[in-house]
Amino acid sequence: MRLRLAYRRYLLPFRTPVRTAHGVWAEREGVLVRLTDESGRAGHGEAAPIPWFGTETPDEIEAALASFGEWVTEEQLVAVPARLGCLRFAIAGALSALRGSESSSDAGHAYLPVAALLPAGRAVLTAVAAKAELGFRTFKWKVGVGDPADELAILDDLLGQLPAGARLRLDANGGWDARVARRWLERTADRPIEYIEQPCFAGKNEDAGTRRRMDDVLRGLAEDYPTPLALDESLVGAQDVEHWLAEGWRGVFVIKPALFGDPTPVMARLAAAKADVVFSSALETAVGARAALQLALAWPGEKPRALGFGVWPLFHESVFDGPYVAPFIRKEDVEKLNAEAVWNALT
Ligand SMILES: O=C(O)CCC(=O)c1ccccc1C(=O)O
Ligand SMILES: [Mg+2]
Known part of the structure; x- marks a missing residue:
């Protein structure tokens, strides 16, 4: 199935900078991903990397998304390499939202x-x-x-x-x-x-x-x-x-x-x-x-x-x-x- 891929990079300052042993963290950078199927149904996902933990960077995420073009298949999306773990999380989230497989069942914690x-x-x-x-x-x-x-x-x-x-x-x-x-x-x-x-x-x-x-x-x-x-x-x-x-x-x-x-x-x-x-x-x-x-x-x-x-x-x-x-x-x-x-x- 063909899916339309769109993404938006963001840079959002925190209300209060976060101070940790790694230093001061003042703004969040990441990328939102949106997948739309041919019926117009959309699912969103987020890649929120933490490079000082050893994840990929926002630039690497954006480069991988830019390489896809507007239309993608699910096979292409799930082939994103493991080192882009945050992007893979965004894609998995968007696909699961699109399929509605995330939605409510009575199982789990209230x-x-x-x-x-x-x-x-x-x-x-x-x-x-x-x-x-x-x-x-x-x-x-x-x-x-x-x-x-x-x-x-x-x-x-x-x-x-x-x-x-x-x-x-x-x-x-x-x-x-x-x-x-x-x-x-x-x-x-x-x-x-x-x-x-x-x-x-x-x-x-x-x-x-x-x-x-x-x-x-x-x-x-x-x-x-x-x-x-x-x-x-x-x-x-x-x-x-x-x-x-x-x-x-x-x-x-x-x-x-x-x-x-x-x-x-x-x-x-x-x-x-x-x-x-x-x-x-x-x-x-x-x-x-x-x-x-x-x-x-x-x-x-x-x-x-x-x-x-x-x-x-x-x-x-x-x-x-x-x-x-x-x-x-x-x-x-x-x-x-x-x-x-x-x-x-x-x-
Ligand atoms: O875990 C929590 O309670 C809040 C989240 C948090 O502390 C955190 C958030 C982003 C990056 C690193 C950390 C951290 O646990 O060190
Ligand atoms: Mg911690």
Whole structure:
């Protein structure tokens, strides 16, 4: 079947720049894809790459789309190479929206809890109360941004401000070396920390030996301390999931579906392995978020941990955002996200 391919590249400044151990991230760049069949039915998908995680870049996505021309076949689309994982996710999402295969069944979860994303540094102490007031009970704080001694001092103030029974996740974005990670893990051992996300990381451009040594460091930290660890930057694409499942990783798998190409086989693999999964935002627009949240809601078995989607409002125009006021995301909120409206807002 012939499909008409259109795409729109976007560059959207965040309302507030996101500070992580990788530096300041001020604007989101990505590409929306729209596929229309001969009856005029359309499906949208989003490629929201994170090059510092080791994904492809927006330029590579645009070049691949430009090479297609206006009319494509499904065979051509699914032949996009695996290294363009974000583009493959956009294509899979657009095809599934077009076929209506994403749409509602009664299977899956009616709603899932959401973790509120808190700002790095001391700003966390003024941000947390408003989120708790809204009813959030899982929180995520970015660490590895400032001096470790300062951040360690803030940790206990933050724990003191959390409502009873709250859970706190820390995300170092790979910004610690093994020594700093051990210092933190000693401190968190007797504190109620849900998990620490990616304490250390060797970039995708490091040589294989360096990356292997970093895997050993992560395994060692996971074995030596009681606070659970989560992999995030370590997981970009199906081959990384296979690698860590084969390693017998018993911690958390943070899955940003946007980075996993056609997500269906990866989800099946993680579910079969009974992996401890946290579905998380890539700071994409409502188009990619809709597809990612549908996967989370369809996760088989037990309710997964709180979603890493407490990121909105993220953009200046609310049409680009997902649902955000409540500490839960409901299936009906996700189904209401309007991909065509996002597309139209990018003229
Ligand atoms: O996971 C969450 O709770 C929010 C999303 C998030 O933190 C994030 C968003 C984009 C890129 C990287 C990250 C990250 O987890 O490090
Ligand atoms: Mg992370």
